Amino acid sequence: MLGQIPSSICNLSSLLDLSLWNNSLDGKIPECIGSLSSSLSIVDLRMNNFHGKIPKHFGKGCPLHSFRISNNKIEGSLPRSLGNCKNLKLLEVGNNYLNDTFPYWLGNLDQLQVLIMRWNGFYGQVDSADIIVSFPRLRVIDLSHNSFSGYLPTNFFENLLAIKEGYGKKGKPEYMGDILQGAMWDYDYFSFTTKGLEIEFEKLLTIWTALDFSDNQFCGEIPKALGELHSLIVLNLSHNSLTGLIPSSLADLSELESLDLSSNQLHGRIPTELKNLGFLEVLNLSRNNLVGPIPQGKQFDTSTNDSYRENVGLFGLPLSKCCDNDEETPTKVDPYGDDGDGLNWKFSILMGYGCGLVLGLSMGYIVFTTGKPQWFIRVYERVGQISIKVEKRTL
Template sequence: MTFHATNNFEGPIPQVIGKFKEFRGPNAFTRSIPSFIGNLQQLESLDLSSNNLRTSEPNPNEHPTSIISDTFPEGCWLQTLSLNQNRLEGKVPKSLGNCKCLEVLDIGNNQINDSFPCHLKNIAKLHVLVLRSNKFNGHIDCPRNNNGWPMLQIFDLASNNFSDAIPATIKGNKLELVKIPVNNFEGPIPEVIGKFEALDALNFSHNAFTGSIPTTFGNLRELGSYSNNTGLCGPPLKTMCGLPPAKEDSPSDSETGSIIH
């Protein structure tokens, strides 16, 4: 059973959503996400994107610790969680790792200040991960993560504060789209990314990558995808490897909003 709130539905999120498997409420709710959300056993899809939701604070003197109640139980059935374009801050709840059926996680365009969610590394069914336009920071290399997300197709980390090198052991045979512009990634671009057979689009612009663009990238060589990395060289950039950097005139990746429709 699906509940779809319309633009005429205002106020807090009602407890009645616990009776539904799918709940969609764009442009409908204000205030904060109630604590009972994580305890809803039947809920499989929750889409609260494009609202004015904020993180609930325990009291005015405490900074929010989690963007949504950290109460997802073992055996959680949640498959889709979309909270894109709200005013959420805090951290990605640790208990979300209990949702082994999760396929879509879209928490882009918020104010989330956290590290890369390595605690979700065992969710093997994850297809879509959107963290864009937040305040995520640090490296994206998860220790003891041998399998990665084998089903991942969309990987969007654009416009955050991620840094360090992309691990050369990165896996993604099903990846179709990789967007990581406007961060602080550095070091060489791993050649293995160009060998991902399903990869159709990428954007590495506005970082601090160095070295030559791998020849394995084949047709994935649009100029704007690599611009504003002063240490990068080789086609399609104007800078040839071994020569001083040339000036690039390409726009940044400034798109906003959810890539899940």
């Protein structure tokens, strides 16, 4: 479909669902969309060529359940009037040219479950000591590829009750499209960067949880409060400027399947407690300053070199495995390791000294008792004669 949204759409007083996604439409989003919000519950304009700004005026009590405008060329900021849409469950504005601070006022939307703001120009801090932001039902948050800065928002994490307490996990599983009134199954299409890949979901279960803060400018340490998000499945904090240790509290994320902390400035050892993450399929700790032995056993036995590359101080399996076209890296042994490697190292050295000592004493005893061991002299003389002949031939 080509062209623009006709102005006649503003004359529709009972429009429930405006779904025009995956076309070649351009122009601006009609300002009257906000006025139609008295009846409109679904707005889906993804994957078009719309430009300009988001309509500013969404009336009080608007029944919007889903507002999706990702993959366009929309500029400006998020209109605060969207806060009037108390039933909003899904807000997707990714892959645009939006430029704004983090919209704290979205915390008033206690029905919001999915928030996707990736690939825009959002900036500033997500956390504020003056503003307490509560997202009790939020379970999918994608703020990746923006310019957010400051410390990771501890207060924000502490108020994610749906992930923290496993809200909605009990009972019959639902798909996201089933909870959006008026939406058909083929509108229930999502894409996320998870487990290192861009994955498309035709249908997204309401029990699926993800937190992606990657490719920003966050600094400081990883908050221990993240370990309280017990239902979290995907955690991506890669490509930031995070420092400090990897908190052992991450081992409490019992449902975690993907953990990406790569391309930061983390240091210290990898917590052995992470072995308890029984569902972990993807682990990426590469490009940090981690040191010491890589924990062995359980999920760590399935990882490859790519999980740990460019950590000069790390050693142990699987760094001794050949991966792709990399040359095989010899395994180092930690003489102060916690798994008995130090004892093995010392025992090997003692065995070498012991064998040498026994051999030396034996030879000394033979020389002392026989006086002049003729067999030894004959062997020595023969080797000398052979060496002289070889030198003459060479000359």
